[in-house]
Amino acid sequence: MKFTTGAALSALALSFASLPAFAGDIEAGESAFQSQCQNCHNVANEDGEVLAGRPNMRTGPNLYGVFGRQPGTVEGFRYGASLVEVGESGVVWDEEVMVPYLLDPTTFLRETLDDRRARSQMSFRVRDEATARDIIAFLGQFGSVDAEEDAAEEGS
Numbered sequence: 001m002k003f004t005t006g007a008a009l010s011a012l013a014l015s016f017a018s019l020p021a022f023a024g025d026i027e028a029g030e031s032a033f034q035s036q037c038q039n040c041h042n043v044a045n046e047d048g049e050v051l052a053g054r055p056n057m058r059t060g061p062n063l064y065g066v067f068g069r070q071p072g073t074v075e076g077f078r079y080g081a082s083l084v085e086v087g088e089s090g091v092v093w094d095e096e097v098m099v100p101y102l103l104d105p106t107t108f109l110r111e112t113l114d115d116r117r118a119r120s121q122m123s124f125r126v127r128d129e130a131t132a133r134d135i136i137a138f139l140g141q142f143g144s145v146d147a148e149e150d151a152a153e154e155g156s
C-alpha cells in the first residue's frame with residue numbers, strides 16, 4: 001500500500017508541478033524542527049520576521065525559502081567548502097536531495113562530490129526518513145520559490 005500511495009503522490013506532484021508537494025506531515029515536522037533544528041537554525045523572511053525558531057540564531061544558515069535554492073548560498077553565512085562546492089555543481093535543494101542530507105550530511109557531501117575527504121559543518125543527523133520528510137514539509141511552507149511567485153502575481 002505504501003508504494004501505491006507513493007506512486008500516486010509522485011503522479012500528483014508531476015501533474016501539479018507548480019504546487020509545492022511534500023510527502024511529510026507539517027505538524028509533526030514543526031515539533032521535530034523545534035526539538036532538533038532550532039538549536040542552530042531559524043526561519044526568517046526578507047523583513048527579518050522570525051517565522052520559526054528563535055531570533056538571532058546564526059549557528060546554522062537561515063532556512064527561509066530553502067527549497068529551489070542552491071546549497072550554501074545564504075548571504076553572510078560562513079559555510080564549509082564542501083557544501084558550497086555541492087551548490088556550485090548544480091544541485092538544488094528539493095525533498096529528494098534534502099532527505100539524505102538530513103540523515104547523514106557528511107555521507108551526502110562525500111557521495112555527491114565523490115570525495116571521501118568532504119566535510120560537513122552540520123554535525124547533526126535526523127534518525128529516520130519519515131521524520132526528515134515531516135521536517136521538510138514544515139520548512140516547505142516558508143518562502144518556497146512557488147509561494148513567492150504566487151505572491152508576486154497577486155501583487156501585480
Ligand code: HEC
Binds near residue numbers: 059070120124
Ligand atoms: C548543531 C547545529 C545544527 C543542527 C542541530 C542542525 N543544523 Fe542544519 N546546519 C548547521 C550548519 C553549521 C550548517 C552549514 C553546513 C556547512 O556549511 O557544511 C547547516 C546547514 C543546513 C542546511 C543547508 C542550508 C543551505 O543554506 O544550503 C540545511 C537544509 C539544514 N542545515 C537543515 C537542518 C535541519 C532540517 C535540521 C534539523 C533536523 C538541522 N539542520 C539541524 C547546523 C545545524
